[in-house]
Amino acid sequence: MAQISMDDRQVKDLLKEAILELFEERRDLFYQLFAEVIEDVGLAQAIREGAGTERVNREEVMRALEQAA
Numbered sequence: 001m002a003q004i005s006m007d008d009r010q011v012k013d014l015l016k017e018a019i020l021e022l023f024e025e026r027r028d029l030f031y032q033l034f035a036e037v038i039e040d041v042g043l044a045q046a047i048r049e050g051a052g053t054e055r056v057n058r059e060e061v062m063r064a065l066e067q068a069a
Helices: 009-024 027-051 060-067
Strands: none
Touching: 009 027
16 A cells, blocks of 8 residues: 655645635525624623623513514
């Protein structure tokens, strides 16, 4: 069995090429990935902001959600 030897630069170039090809062929997967990341960042920020605020009960939350809808 033959062995293939590649330096770091070749590996990096091949990886870049593979990622670009994947991005071009499957944009939908990247869109979903980035959408989830943005949602997670937003949720984490909301949790941090809410951690220092006054607590409210479930009924108040549900009422606010119903009014927003």
